Amino acid sequence: MTAVFWGGAGLLLATTLMGGGGDPPDDAHGPHTTRAVSTAPSAGTSAGPAEGGAATTSASPGEQSAAKHLPRSAPTRLVIPSIGVDAPFTALDLDSKGQLEPPPADDTNLVGWYAKGVSPGEPGTAIIAGHVDTKTSAAVFARLSELEKGDRFRVQRADGTRATFVVDEAESFDKDAFPDERVYADTPDAQVRLITCAGAYDRAAKDYTENLVVFARLV
Template identity: 65%
Template structure:
């Protein structure tokens, strides 16, 4: 995976409903070769070593905090803040638990552990799925040995629905607005990560061709969706 860049504001000093705008430069996939072994940590509750080096990883480049909820008018249906527990996407047979993704000591958004092909991550210090604002859900597209949780993400289409089970025992249901692929060198950071008055979600993984010379996929796949 590529080296992540500086993070948003440190989570320890930010109120629970503070919105974060996390910019993603690229999801990277590293081939399993003897000279390259990468390790990734999990959420703030547990830590896992990534035994499969080839996987897509979320990165958090330099960014700024989004407006506080009081400064941004909220609109449409929304739910209170709650930790997501499971992502369900019937159209592509996804039923995956969540792991919280933290900002690491180096100022990086940690990727989901790469040794679990059926796991998604969310930025635990950002917006929770169902809460007003832009929630980020990240998943690997493959590993060194098998397809991963978001291998079929490109098959989603406008109007498809998926849901997020939450720790408050509520279920947040989302409808897909669009599924788009962006070249990593022309990624629309503001469009993907900007704060929104509605409860929205971005599902993100890597896409395109795998460039062996840089050990990286060429594109990012983003699913735009909103709470219904």
């Protein structure tokens, strides 16, 4: 298993990914990362069925039932109709310090996923991150805090399937008290975490005080 570190002084997902590394617009609500550790399959490894196992669906397009999961396939597009998100994916990797690299800050309509971890729809916890704002404007996850329990979103995948997820809850956590295990721990079913910055913007630290996490599962 590979550990994904979201913490430390650099905290890329807090300052660059979600906050743009500079003063955000006054009306922007930002992303923030934490000292969280994510467990995920190592590179090139596909997560198999949970022990005792759910059956894998066929590779035909369309929504999948809650009792099934999907084989590994890279996500291509995230669509969240209720908050106006329709964005392509980029693959994220770890830097030399073991921290997750952010999506490019110059593209405000782009989300990233940890490509060496679980793909959305596979059993386990898939990690999707996006900027809440940049130095110049609001970004793809600017309205992520509006999601509520029962809201649905979908992930289009490279194999032609479409994984639909339902929101179980959304919660903000102080960066110094981030529940690593709760957010990043592996799961027997197919789940997703949507992560961005939240809370107040600390202009001295050029960082946000919280992370917003949306917990969702495949339906």
